[in-house]
Amino acid sequence: xxxxxxxxxxxxxxxxxxxxxxxxxxxxxxxxxxxxxxxxxxxxxxxxxxxxxxxxxxxxxxxxxxxxxxxxxxxxxxxxxxxxxxxxxxxxxxxxxxxxxxxxxxxxxxxxxxxxxxxxxxxxxxxxxxxxxxxxxxxxxxxxxxxxxxxxxxxxxxxxxxxxxxxxxxxxxxxxxxxxxxxxxxxxxxxxxxxxxxxxxxxxxxxxxxxxxxxxxxxxxxxxxxxxxxxxx
Amino acid sequence: xxxxxxxxxxxxxxxxxxxxxxxxxxxxxxxxxxxxxxxxxxxxxxxxxxxxxxxxxxxxxxxxxxxxxxxxxxxxxxxxxxxxxxxxxxxxxxxxxxxxxxxxxxxxxxxxxxxxxxxxxxxxxxxxxxxxxxxxxxxxxxxxxxxxxxxxxxxxxxxxxxxxxxxxxxxxxxxxxxxxxxxxxxxxxxxxxxxxxxxxxxxxxxxxxxxxxxxxxxxxxxxxxxxxxxxxx
Numbered sequence: 100x101x102x103x104x105x106x107x108x109x110x111x112x113x114x115x116x117x118x119x120x121x122x123x124x125x126x127x128x129x130x131x132x133x134x135x136x137x138x139x140x141x142x143x144x145x146x147x148x149x150x151x152x153x154x155x156x157x158x159x160x161x162x163x164x165x166x167x168x169x170x171x172x173x174x175x176x177x178x179x180x181x182x183x184x185x186x187x188x189x190x191x192x193x194x195x196x197x198x199x200x201x202x203x204x205x206x207x208x209x210x211x212x213x214x215x216x217x218x219x220x221x222x223x224x225x226x227x228x229x230x231x232x233x234x235x236x237x238x239x240x241x242x243x244x245x246x247x248x249x250x251x252x253x254x255x256x257x258x259x260x261x262x263x264x265x266x267x268x269x270x271x272x273x274x275x276x277x278x279x280x281x282x283x284x285x286x287x288x289x290x291x292x293x294x295x296x297x298x299x300x301x302x303x304x305x306x307x308x309x310x311x312x313x314x315x316x317x318x319x320x321x322x323x324x325x326x327x328x329x330x331x332x
Numbered sequence: 333x334x335x336x337x338x339x340x341x342x343x344x345x346x347x348x349x350x351x352x353x354x355x356x357x358x359x360x361x362x363x364x365x366x367x368x369x370x371x372x373x374x375x376x377x378x379x380x381x382x383x384x385x386x387x388x389x390x391x392x393x394x395x396x397x398x399x400x401x402x403x404x405x406x407x408x409x410x411x412x413x414x415x416x417x418x419x420x421x422x423x424x425x426x427x428x429x430x431x432x433x434x435x436x437x438x439x440x441x442x443x444x445x446x447x448x449x450x451x452x453x454x455x456x457x458x459x460x461x462x463x464x465x466x467x468x469x470x471x472x473x474x475x476x477x478x479x480x481x482x483x484x485x486x487x488x489x490x491x492x493x494x495x496x497x498x499x500x501x502x503x504x505x506x507x508x509x510x511x512x513x514x515x516x517x518x519x520x521x522x523x524x525x526x527x528x529x530x531x532x533x534x535x536x537x538x539x540x541x542x543x544x545x546x547x548x549x550x551x552x553x554x555x556x557x558x559x560x561x562x563x564x565x
Contacts, residue, residue: 121433121437326369
Protein backbone atom coordinates (compact mmCIF):
# COMPACT_ATOMS: atom_id res chain seq x y z
CA UNK A 100 0.00 0.00 0.00
CA UNK A 101 1.38 3.41 -0.96
CA UNK A 102 0.92 6.56 1.14
CA UNK A 103 0.41 9.29 -1.41
CA UNK A 104 -2.07 11.31 0.59
CA UNK A 105 -1.09 14.98 0.75
CA UNK A 106 -2.50 17.65 3.07
CA UNK A 107 -4.41 19.09 0.13
CA UNK A 108 -5.97 15.73 -0.76
CA UNK A 109 -6.91 15.06 2.87
CA UNK A 110 -8.67 18.41 3.01
CA UNK A 111 -10.41 17.82 -0.32
CA UNK A 112 -11.66 14.44 0.89
CA UNK A 113 -13.03 15.94 4.10
CA UNK A 114 -14.73 18.74 2.17
CA UNK A 115 -16.41 16.18 -0.08
CA UNK A 116 -17.63 14.18 2.94
CA UNK A 117 -19.06 17.29 4.61
CA UNK A 118 -20.45 19.15 1.59
CA UNK A 119 -21.47 16.51 -0.95
CA UNK A 120 -22.23 13.54 1.28
CA UNK A 121 -23.60 15.77 4.06
CA UNK A 122 -21.78 13.98 6.83
CA UNK A 123 -21.98 16.02 10.03
CA UNK A 124 -18.96 17.14 12.01
CA UNK A 125 -20.49 15.64 15.16
CA UNK A 126 -21.14 12.39 13.30
CA UNK A 127 -17.58 12.02 11.93
CA UNK A 128 -15.96 12.94 15.26
CA UNK A 129 -18.11 10.35 17.04
CA UNK A 130 -17.28 7.59 14.53
CA UNK A 131 -13.54 8.33 14.58
CA UNK A 132 -13.30 8.72 18.38
CA UNK A 133 -15.06 5.39 18.89
CA UNK A 134 -12.73 3.77 16.35
CA UNK A 135 -9.63 5.13 18.12
CA UNK A 136 -10.79 3.76 21.48
CA UNK A 137 -11.42 0.38 19.83
CA UNK A 138 -7.91 0.35 18.31
CA UNK A 139 -6.41 1.09 21.76
CA UNK A 140 -8.22 -1.91 23.26
CA UNK A 141 -6.88 -4.15 20.48
CA UNK A 142 -3.22 -3.31 21.11
CA UNK A 143 -3.48 -2.80 24.88
CA UNK A 144 -6.20 -5.05 26.35
CA UNK A 145 -7.10 -4.20 29.96
CA UNK A 146 -5.38 -7.29 31.36
CA UNK A 147 -2.04 -6.60 29.68
CA UNK A 148 -1.52 -3.10 31.10
CA UNK A 149 1.57 -2.93 33.34
CA UNK A 150 0.10 -0.57 35.98
CA UNK A 151 -2.38 -1.61 38.64
CA UNK A 152 -4.98 0.86 37.39
CA UNK A 153 -5.90 0.98 33.66
CA UNK A 154 -4.93 4.66 33.39
CA UNK A 155 -4.54 6.44 30.06
CA UNK A 156 -3.59 10.08 29.55
CA UNK A 157 -5.28 11.73 26.58
CA UNK A 158 -3.82 15.04 25.43
CA UNK A 159 -6.27 17.01 23.31
CA UNK A 160 -5.42 19.86 20.97
CA UNK A 161 -7.60 22.84 20.05
CA UNK A 162 -9.00 21.53 16.75
CA UNK A 163 -10.78 18.44 15.42
CA UNK A 164 -8.04 16.01 16.51
CA UNK A 165 -8.60 17.14 20.09
CA UNK A 166 -12.36 16.65 19.79
CA UNK A 167 -11.79 13.11 18.53
CA UNK A 168 -9.56 12.61 21.56
CA UNK A 169 -12.46 13.60 23.83
CA UNK A 170 -14.74 11.01 22.21
CA UNK A 171 -11.93 8.44 22.42
CA UNK A 172 -11.68 9.15 26.18
CA UNK A 173 -15.42 8.74 26.68
CA UNK A 174 -15.45 5.43 24.83
CA UNK A 175 -12.38 4.17 26.72
CA UNK A 176 -14.28 4.92 29.92
CA UNK A 177 -17.17 2.78 28.62
CA UNK A 178 -14.60 0.02 27.94
CA UNK A 179 -13.55 0.16 31.65
CA UNK A 180 -10.28 2.04 31.20
CA UNK A 181 -9.48 5.07 33.37
CA UNK A 182 -8.83 7.97 31.05
CA UNK A 183 -7.55 11.34 32.22
CA UNK A 184 -7.74 14.30 29.85
CA UNK A 185 -5.39 17.23 29.39
CA UNK A 186 -7.12 19.81 27.23
CA UNK A 187 -5.36 23.12 27.77
CA UNK A 188 -7.13 25.23 25.11
CA UNK A 189 -10.82 24.42 25.17
CA UNK A 190 -12.52 25.31 21.90
CA UNK A 191 -15.54 27.62 21.83
CA UNK A 192 -17.10 25.49 19.07
CA UNK A 193 -20.44 24.16 20.38
CA UNK A 194 -19.82 20.60 19.18
CA UNK A 195 -16.46 20.48 20.98
CA UNK A 196 -17.91 22.11 24.10
CA UNK A 197 -20.67 19.50 24.25
CA UNK A 198 -18.11 16.69 23.95
CA UNK A 199 -16.20 18.23 26.86
CA UNK A 200 -19.34 18.39 29.01
CA UNK A 201 -20.08 14.72 28.26
CA UNK A 202 -16.63 13.77 29.61
CA UNK A 203 -16.94 16.05 32.65
CA UNK A 204 -20.40 14.73 33.53
CA UNK A 205 -19.05 11.17 33.26
CA UNK A 206 -16.45 12.06 35.91
CA UNK A 207 -13.44 11.77 33.63
CA UNK A 208 -10.74 13.87 35.33
CA UNK A 209 -9.21 16.85 33.49
CA UNK A 210 -5.65 17.90 34.38
CA UNK A 211 -5.14 21.62 34.92
CA UNK A 212 -1.50 21.37 33.80
CA UNK A 213 0.86 18.78 32.35
CA UNK A 214 3.73 17.83 34.68
CA UNK A 215 7.04 19.01 33.25
CA UNK A 216 8.76 16.20 35.15
CA UNK A 217 8.26 13.41 32.59
CA UNK A 218 8.84 10.67 35.13
CA UNK A 219 5.55 11.61 36.82
CA UNK A 220 3.70 10.83 33.58
CA UNK A 221 5.61 7.57 33.02
CA UNK A 222 4.71 6.49 36.55
CA UNK A 223 1.05 7.47 36.57
CA UNK A 224 -0.17 6.24 33.20
CA UNK A 225 0.08 3.11 31.06
CA UNK A 226 -0.31 4.96 27.78
CA UNK A 227 -0.60 8.41 26.26
CA UNK A 228 -3.03 9.21 23.45
CA UNK A 229 -1.67 12.05 21.32
CA UNK A 230 -4.73 13.91 20.01
CA UNK A 231 -2.85 17.19 19.94
CA UNK A 232 -2.29 18.30 16.37
CA UNK A 233 -3.86 17.08 13.13
CA UNK A 234 -3.93 17.82 9.44
CA UNK A 235 -5.13 21.39 9.90
CA UNK A 236 -2.23 22.75 11.94
CA UNK A 237 0.80 24.43 10.44
CA UNK A 238 3.85 23.11 12.28
CA UNK A 239 5.98 26.14 11.37
CA UNK A 240 3.85 28.43 13.52
CA UNK A 241 3.63 26.25 16.61
CA UNK A 242 2.74 28.34 19.67
CA UNK A 243 2.60 27.67 23.39
CA UNK A 244 1.44 25.57 25.13
CA UNK A 245 1.88 23.17 22.20
CA UNK A 246 5.65 23.53 21.83
CA UNK A 247 6.18 22.62 25.51
CA UNK A 248 3.71 19.74 25.29
CA UNK A 249 5.53 18.35 22.26
CA UNK A 250 8.87 18.62 24.08
CA UNK A 251 7.34 16.60 26.93
CA UNK A 252 5.86 14.00 24.56
CA UNK A 253 9.28 13.47 22.95
CA UNK A 254 10.76 12.43 26.31
CA UNK A 255 7.94 10.13 27.41
CA UNK A 256 8.88 6.45 27.80
CA UNK A 257 5.39 4.89 27.94
CA UNK A 258 3.73 4.01 24.60
CA UNK A 259 2.16 6.84 22.61
CA UNK A 260 -0.85 6.35 20.37
CA UNK A 261 -1.04 9.13 17.75
CA UNK A 262 -4.26 10.09 16.01
CA UNK A 263 -3.90 10.63 12.25
CA UNK A 264 -0.66 12.69 12.38
CA UNK A 265 1.95 12.24 15.12
CA UNK A 266 1.95 15.70 16.70
CA UNK A 267 4.73 17.92 15.45
CA UNK A 268 5.17 15.91 12.25
CA UNK A 269 4.60 17.60 8.94
CA UNK A 270 1.62 16.00 7.13
CA UNK A 271 3.81 15.19 4.15
CA UNK A 272 7.48 15.33 5.15
CA UNK A 273 7.12 13.65 8.55
CA UNK A 274 9.68 14.62 11.18
CA UNK A 275 12.75 12.63 12.08
CA UNK A 276 13.24 14.58 15.31
CA UNK A 277 9.60 14.32 16.34
CA UNK A 278 7.74 12.05 18.70
CA UNK A 279 7.91 8.34 18.03
CA UNK A 280 4.48 6.75 18.58
CA UNK A 281 4.07 3.00 19.03
CA UNK A 282 0.62 3.13 17.39
CA UNK A 283 -0.66 5.32 14.57
CA UNK A 284 -4.35 5.53 13.72
CA UNK A 285 -4.87 7.10 10.28
CA UNK A 286 -8.25 8.64 9.53
CA UNK A 287 -9.79 7.55 6.20
CA UNK A 288 -6.37 6.89 4.66
CA UNK A 289 -2.70 7.20 5.70
CA UNK A 290 -1.24 10.65 5.10
CA UNK A 291 2.09 10.91 3.27
CA UNK A 292 4.05 11.26 6.53
CA UNK A 293 2.92 7.76 7.62
CA UNK A 294 5.70 6.28 5.49
CA UNK A 295 8.09 7.45 8.23
CA UNK A 296 6.10 5.72 10.98
CA UNK A 297 8.37 3.15 12.63
CA UNK A 298 6.08 2.05 15.48
CA UNK A 299 4.46 -1.36 15.88
CA UNK A 300 0.81 -0.94 14.87
CA UNK A 301 -0.72 1.13 12.10
CA UNK A 302 -4.50 1.20 11.92
CA UNK A 303 -6.93 2.85 9.54
CA UNK A 304 -10.24 4.14 10.90
CA UNK A 305 -13.05 5.28 8.64
CA UNK A 306 -15.11 2.36 7.47
CA UNK A 307 -17.95 4.79 6.68
CA UNK A 308 -15.91 6.16 3.75
CA UNK A 309 -18.14 5.85 0.66
CA UNK A 310 -16.81 3.58 -2.07
CA UNK A 311 -17.02 6.31 -4.70
CA UNK A 312 -14.72 8.53 -2.63
CA UNK A 313 -12.26 5.68 -2.16
CA UNK A 314 -12.22 5.21 -5.92
CA UNK A 315 -11.97 8.90 -6.75
CA UNK A 316 -8.98 9.40 -4.45
CA UNK A 317 -7.48 6.03 -5.51
CA UNK A 318 -7.17 5.00 -1.87
CA UNK A 319 -6.80 1.26 -2.38
CA UNK A 320 -7.74 0.57 1.23
CA UNK A 321 -7.50 -2.87 2.83
CA UNK A 322 -10.76 -4.66 3.62
CA UNK A 323 -12.18 -4.13 7.12
CA UNK A 324 -12.77 -7.54 8.72
CA UNK A 325 -16.27 -8.53 9.91
CA UNK A 326 -17.95 -5.54 11.52
CA UNK A 327 -14.66 -4.01 12.73
CA UNK A 328 -14.38 -0.23 12.68
CA UNK A 329 -10.58 -0.32 12.29
CA UNK A 330 -8.21 -2.37 10.14
CA UNK A 331 -4.53 -2.91 10.87
CA UNK A 332 -2.08 -2.58 7.98
CA UNK B 333 -34.17 -8.17 34.63
CA UNK B 334 -37.43 -6.23 34.98
CA UNK B 335 -38.88 -4.00 32.27
CA UNK B 336 -40.39 -1.11 34.18
CA UNK B 337 -39.55 1.57 31.66
CA UNK B 338 -42.57 3.74 30.86
CA UNK B 339 -42.96 6.17 27.98
CA UNK B 340 -42.56 9.03 30.43
CA UNK B 341 -39.32 7.62 31.84
CA UNK B 342 -37.92 6.97 28.36
CA UNK B 343 -38.61 10.58 27.46
CA UNK B 344 -37.12 11.86 30.71
CA UNK B 345 -33.97 9.84 30.09
CA UNK B 346 -33.60 11.20 26.56
CA UNK B 347 -34.14 14.75 27.79
CA UNK B 348 -31.41 14.30 30.38
CA UNK B 349 -28.99 12.95 27.75
CA UNK B 350 -29.69 15.86 25.40
CA UNK B 351 -29.98 18.71 27.89
CA UNK B 352 -27.71 17.85 30.81
CA UNK B 353 -25.13 15.64 29.17
CA UNK B 354 -25.24 17.65 25.94
CA UNK B 355 -25.37 14.60 23.69
CA UNK B 356 -26.24 15.65 20.15
CA UNK B 357 -29.17 14.23 18.19
CA UNK B 358 -26.82 13.41 15.29
CA UNK B 359 -24.43 11.72 17.72
CA UNK B 360 -27.09 9.52 19.37
CA UNK B 361 -28.68 8.55 16.05
CA UNK B 362 -25.28 7.56 14.66
CA UNK B 363 -24.39 5.45 17.72
CA UNK B 364 -27.77 3.68 17.78
CA UNK B 365 -27.93 3.07 14.00
CA UNK B 366 -24.46 1.54 14.04
CA UNK B 367 -25.45 -0.64 17.01
CA UNK B 368 -28.59 -1.89 15.21
CA UNK B 369 -26.60 -2.86 12.12
CA UNK B 370 -24.13 -4.70 14.36
CA UNK B 371 -26.96 -6.60 16.08
CA UNK B 372 -28.35 -7.65 12.68
CA UNK B 373 -24.96 -9.10 11.68
CA UNK B 374 -24.83 -11.10 14.92
CA UNK B 375 -28.15 -12.85 14.40
CA UNK B 376 -28.02 -13.04 10.59
CA UNK B 377 -24.39 -13.36 9.41
CA UNK B 378 -23.94 -12.86 5.65
CA UNK B 379 -23.27 -16.55 5.02
CA UNK B 380 -26.42 -17.76 6.75
CA UNK B 381 -28.90 -15.71 4.70
CA UNK B 382 -31.26 -17.92 2.69
CA UNK B 383 -31.39 -15.75 -0.44
CA UNK B 384 -28.61 -15.55 -3.01
CA UNK B 385 -28.22 -11.79 -2.47
CA UNK B 386 -27.83 -10.40 1.09
CA UNK B 387 -30.87 -8.16 0.69
CA UNK B 388 -32.51 -6.38 3.63
CA UNK B 389 -35.56 -4.12 3.48
CA UNK B 390 -35.48 -1.22 5.95
CA UNK B 391 -38.75 0.61 6.52
CA UNK B 392 -38.21 4.05 8.04
CA UNK B 393 -40.80 6.14 9.81
CA UNK B 394 -41.01 9.93 9.99
CA UNK B 395 -39.34 10.46 13.37
CA UNK B 396 -36.14 9.48 15.16
CA UNK B 397 -36.69 5.71 14.75
CA UNK B 398 -36.69 6.22 10.99
CA UNK B 399 -33.47 8.25 11.13
CA UNK B 400 -31.82 5.45 13.11
CA UNK B 401 -33.04 3.08 10.39
CA UNK B 402 -31.23 5.19 7.77
CA UNK B 403 -27.96 4.95 9.72
CA UNK B 404 -28.55 1.22 10.20
CA UNK B 405 -28.92 0.86 6.41
CA UNK B 406 -25.71 2.77 5.74
CA UNK B 407 -23.77 0.64 8.21
CA UNK B 408 -25.25 -2.59 6.82
CA UNK B 409 -23.99 -1.47 3.40
CA UNK B 410 -20.51 -1.04 4.90
CA UNK B 411 -20.84 -4.60 6.28
CA UNK B 412 -21.48 -5.89 2.71
CA UNK B 413 -25.24 -6.38 3.00
CA UNK B 414 -27.58 -5.03 0.32
CA UNK B 415 -30.06 -2.75 2.07
CA UNK B 416 -33.07 -1.23 0.35
CA UNK B 417 -34.92 1.61 2.07
CA UNK B 418 -38.60 2.46 2.10
CA UNK B 419 -39.00 5.94 3.59
CA UNK B 420 -42.39 7.25 2.51
CA UNK B 421 -42.50 10.47 4.57
CA UNK B 422 -39.11 12.12 4.43
CA UNK B 423 -38.57 14.52 7.33
CA UNK B 424 -37.63 18.14 6.74
CA UNK B 425 -35.31 18.06 9.76
CA UNK B 426 -31.77 18.85 8.52
CA UNK B 427 -30.14 16.00 10.45
CA UNK B 428 -32.56 13.47 8.93
CA UNK B 429 -32.22 14.99 5.46
CA UNK B 430 -28.45 14.68 5.64
CA UNK B 431 -28.71 11.02 6.66
CA UNK B 432 -30.96 10.44 3.64
CA UNK B 433 -28.45 12.08 1.29
CA UNK B 434 -25.66 9.90 2.70
CA UNK B 435 -27.67 6.77 1.79
CA UNK B 436 -28.62 8.10 -1.64
CA UNK B 437 -25.05 9.07 -2.48
CA UNK B 438 -23.92 5.60 -1.43
CA UNK B 439 -26.30 4.12 -4.01
CA UNK B 440 -28.63 2.49 -1.52
CA UNK B 441 -31.93 2.08 -3.41
CA UNK B 442 -35.09 3.75 -2.10
CA UNK B 443 -38.48 2.16 -2.93
CA UNK B 444 -41.13 4.56 -4.17
CA UNK B 445 -43.91 2.32 -2.78
CA UNK B 446 -44.24 -0.82 -0.68
CA UNK B 447 -45.73 -3.79 -2.57
CA UNK B 448 -49.16 -4.65 -1.17
CA UNK B 449 -48.61 -8.22 -2.38
CA UNK B 450 -46.68 -9.53 0.65
CA UNK B 451 -45.24 -12.48 -1.25
CA UNK B 452 -43.14 -10.05 -3.30
CA UNK B 453 -41.45 -8.85 -0.11
CA UNK B 454 -40.97 -12.40 1.22
CA UNK B 455 -39.33 -13.37 -2.09
CA UNK B 456 -37.09 -10.35 -2.56
CA UNK B 457 -35.61 -9.87 0.90
CA UNK B 458 -34.01 -11.98 3.62
CA UNK B 459 -35.09 -9.68 6.45
CA UNK B 460 -37.11 -6.58 7.23
CA UNK B 461 -35.90 -3.92 9.65
CA UNK B 462 -38.86 -2.19 11.27
CA UNK B 463 -37.71 1.37 11.98
CA UNK B 464 -41.22 2.72 11.53
CA UNK B 465 -42.61 3.93 14.84
CA UNK B 466 -40.85 4.60 18.13
CA UNK B 467 -41.51 5.95 21.60
CA UNK B 468 -42.74 9.32 20.38
CA UNK B 469 -45.71 8.14 18.31
CA UNK B 470 -49.22 7.84 19.64
CA UNK B 471 -50.65 4.59 18.31
CA UNK B 472 -54.24 5.73 18.75
CA UNK B 473 -53.86 8.36 16.04
CA UNK B 474 -52.14 6.22 13.43
CA UNK B 475 -52.52 7.75 9.98
CA UNK B 476 -51.73 6.61 6.46
CA UNK B 477 -49.42 5.40 5.09
CA UNK B 478 -48.46 3.88 8.46
CA UNK B 479 -51.66 1.88 9.01
CA UNK B 480 -51.25 0.14 5.63
CA UNK B 481 -47.55 -0.47 6.24
CA UNK B 482 -48.35 -2.05 9.59
CA UNK B 483 -50.98 -4.28 7.99
CA UNK B 484 -48.33 -5.44 5.49
CA UNK B 485 -45.73 -6.02 8.23
CA UNK B 486 -48.18 -8.22 10.14
CA UNK B 487 -48.45 -10.60 7.15
CA UNK B 488 -44.76 -10.82 6.35
CA UNK B 489 -43.18 -14.28 6.75
CA UNK B 490 -39.48 -13.31 6.69
CA UNK B 491 -37.87 -12.29 10.01
CA UNK B 492 -38.54 -8.78 11.29
CA UNK B 493 -36.03 -6.83 13.39
CA UNK B 494 -37.80 -4.10 15.38
CA UNK B 495 -36.00 -1.03 16.68
CA UNK B 496 -36.91 -0.09 20.27
CA UNK B 497 -40.68 -0.57 19.96
CA UNK B 498 -42.25 -3.07 17.55
CA UNK B 499 -44.29 -0.77 15.30
CA UNK B 500 -47.93 -0.55 16.30
CA UNK B 501 -47.24 -1.72 19.83
CA UNK B 502 -48.06 0.58 22.71
CA UNK B 503 -44.88 1.56 24.58
CA UNK B 504 -46.30 0.18 27.80
CA UNK B 505 -49.19 -2.20 27.04
CA UNK B 506 -47.64 -3.92 24.02
CA UNK B 507 -50.03 -5.31 21.43
CA UNK B 508 -51.15 -8.90 21.16
CA UNK B 509 -52.53 -8.32 17.64
CA UNK B 510 -49.44 -6.48 16.44
CA UNK B 511 -46.40 -7.52 14.45
CA UNK B 512 -44.29 -10.30 15.86
CA UNK B 513 -40.58 -9.50 15.42
CA UNK B 514 -37.91 -12.16 15.68
CA UNK B 515 -35.42 -9.61 17.02
CA UNK B 516 -35.96 -6.59 19.27
CA UNK B 517 -33.26 -3.98 19.81
CA UNK B 518 -34.08 -1.80 22.82
CA UNK B 519 -32.45 1.62 23.02
CA UNK B 520 -30.79 2.40 26.38
CA UNK B 521 -33.17 0.08 28.26
CA UNK B 522 -36.16 -2.17 27.45
CA UNK B 523 -39.48 -0.33 27.44
CA UNK B 524 -42.37 -1.83 29.40
CA UNK B 525 -43.88 -3.44 26.27
CA UNK B 526 -40.76 -5.60 25.83
CA UNK B 527 -42.18 -8.03 28.39
CA UNK B 528 -44.57 -9.15 25.63
CA UNK B 529 -41.75 -9.78 23.17
CA UNK B 530 -41.81 -13.46 22.21
CA UNK B 531 -39.14 -13.45 19.47
CA UNK B 532 -35.73 -15.10 19.65
CA UNK B 533 -33.22 -12.32 20.31
CA UNK B 534 -33.49 -9.25 22.51
CA UNK B 535 -30.58 -6.82 22.42
CA UNK B 536 -29.87 -3.60 24.25
CA UNK B 537 -28.01 -0.83 22.43
CA UNK B 538 -26.66 2.23 24.21
CA UNK B 539 -23.33 1.51 25.81
CA UNK B 540 -22.68 5.28 25.90
CA UNK B 541 -25.32 5.62 28.63
CA UNK B 542 -23.60 7.37 31.57
CA UNK B 543 -23.42 5.36 34.77
CA UNK B 544 -25.13 8.09 36.80
CA UNK B 545 -28.17 7.93 34.50
CA UNK B 546 -28.29 4.14 34.76
CA UNK B 547 -28.27 4.52 38.54
CA UNK B 548 -30.83 7.32 38.64
CA UNK B 549 -33.33 5.38 36.51
CA UNK B 550 -32.47 2.10 38.30
CA UNK B 551 -31.82 0.42 34.96
CA UNK B 552 -29.82 -2.55 36.22
CA UNK B 553 -28.40 -3.19 32.77
CA UNK B 554 -26.36 -6.27 31.89
CA UNK B 555 -22.63 -5.75 31.25
CA UNK B 556 -21.62 -5.17 27.63
CA UNK B 557 -18.93 -7.71 26.70
CA UNK B 558 -15.49 -6.52 25.48
CA UNK B 559 -15.91 -3.52 23.20
CA UNK B 560 -19.34 -4.64 21.95
CA UNK B 561 -21.93 -1.93 21.28
CA UNK B 562 -24.87 -4.28 21.95
CA UNK B 563 -25.61 -6.86 24.60
CA UNK B 564 -28.10 -9.72 24.25
CA UNK B 565 -30.40 -10.41 27.17
